Amino acid sequence: MARPNSISEQAFSKLINYIKSCRIQGKYTLPSEVEMCKMFQISRMTVRKILTRAKAHALLQKGPHGYAITARHIPAVQKSLVFISYGKDIFYNAVWQRSWNVLAEECRNSRIQAIPFYINNVFINNAYLELNNHAELKKQLSVYDAFVITHRVFRPLLPPGKPVFAIDENIGCDGVRLVCLDNYRAGRCAAEFLLKKGCRNIAYFGVQALEPYIPFIRRRQGFDDAMQSADTPVRVYSYWYNSKDISAFLTELQKIFSEHAEMWDGIFLHSDEKLEIIYQKITDRGLTPQIIVLFGNGDLNRRYYPLNYIDHGEKALARYIIKELETGGKTDNSPVYLPPEIKNNSLNSAEFIKP
Incomplete structure (x- = not known):
């Protein structure tokens, strides 16, 4: 058996990821052994070992010209x-x-x-x-x-x-x-994260909805409750903007940053709508406050931002709904609030692309 971090084990992991990528694209043919040597930077003997192992796991099957990728088994639609x-x-x-x-x-x-x-x-x-x-x-x-x-x-x-x-x-x-997502707990989660990081002058950026919007209200309630119960004095600078009027927003943002940005040591964006603009202004000024944003899967328009985020919960939500439909679980209409999770866009993540 291969050691956990051996060349063979690492190559097999890369092969699995490559097979997954091919399946998503609808491709079921493998490169030649020579091409795979170059792709994975391994010897031909190691290529043959991992191909044999992948076949044993039913990831590959014998094709007319070597190995072919086994198509995923898709259960019958119900x-x-x-x-x-x-x-x-x-x-x-x-x-x-x-x-x-x-x-x-x-x-x-x-x-x-x-x-x-x-x-x-x-x-x-x-x-x-x-x-x-x-x-x-x-x-x-x-x-x-x-x-x-x-x-x-x-x-x-x-x-x-x-x-x-x-x-x-x-x-x-x-x-x-x-x-x-449990929006109240998400707001508390953001506040507690910034407090633990030692932030005492915090900017809160919120979207001004056209009418009372419960998720935004609940996020602010959770954030305020956590701040009010903090053990040490904290100042919160609240900034609200209408995301539809981009011209007015940019003018207001320029004034806000000129007058206040130097004093912030923490920032919470309760929506990722204007993350690109705000993050750019922070980096342009060479500022390094702690930043946390409510952010769908950490990925905004395939752009990379090295910051902390509260996962909006799309994946957990989808899996919950599928499970309910497949098992016929819950029958009443009591709400299900998904717990917030803090994550980080790490520099070595292949999921995100640098701008």
């Missing part, structure tokens, strides 16, 4: 799960698009077929018009088994008696199963 949000070909909001991407990926290895459903309503003055084709939408949706919704306005479109999962705390629990 239920359809429709993800409904505003969009056309892609969902308009990056959080919802990210949620769909993760749900679709998780469903590939389940008995659930994930289907995107785009509501392409007109967007005027920062607000969506009321849905004006209810009858047609209800007809289209009536054939599916279960639903995930991002806005409460979609609830009346759905057939009665079928599971409906709401993934935004703003929707509430009326007739749906609310499954979302």
Whole structure:
């Protein structure tokens, strides 16, 4: 047996990752042994060893010209799960698009077929018009088994008696199963993280929603409660901005940074909407405050930011919903709040690409 950190063991791990990557791309042929020697920087003998081992694990099979990658076994589909949000070909909001991407990926290895459903309503003055084709939408949706919704306005479109999962705390629990990040605990988690790091002058950047938005309110409540119970005096500088008016936001941000940035030793962004701009201003000035952001899977537009983040929970949420549908678990509509997790974009992570 190969030692845990031997060349053979490391090469086998690389081969597994390569096979996974090929499957995602729909490729099932392997390079030649000579090409794999160069790819993994190992000898031809080691290549043959790891190929034999991969075949024993049913990752590879004998093909007409050497080994071929074994296709993943996809269980027979038992239920359809429709993800409904505003969009056309892609969902308009990056959080919802990210949620769909993760749900679709998780469903590939389940008995659930994930289907995107785009509501392409007109967007005027920062607000969506009321849905004006209810009858047609209800007809289209009536054939599916279960639903995930991002806005409460979609609830009346759905057939009665079928599971409906709401993934935004703003929707509430009326007739749906609310499954979302615990926003109150996320706010507390951010505050406690900054306090443990010794931060005593903290900037809080929040998005000014057009109407009271429960996730933002709950995050602030949790943050404030933790700060008020701190053992040492702490100053919190709150900055709220309208993310739709980018010109006014940039003007205001320039003033904020000119007057206050030097005194901050900690920053909490309760949404990643303007992370790129704020992070750039911090680094341009050579500042090094502790930063924590509520951040979907640590990945924003495939850009790399070496900071701490609270995982928005898309993967945990998707897995919970799939499990519920496959096992027929929970039957009531009591909310499920996913616990927040603090993570870090480490420099050696292959998941993130440097800007």
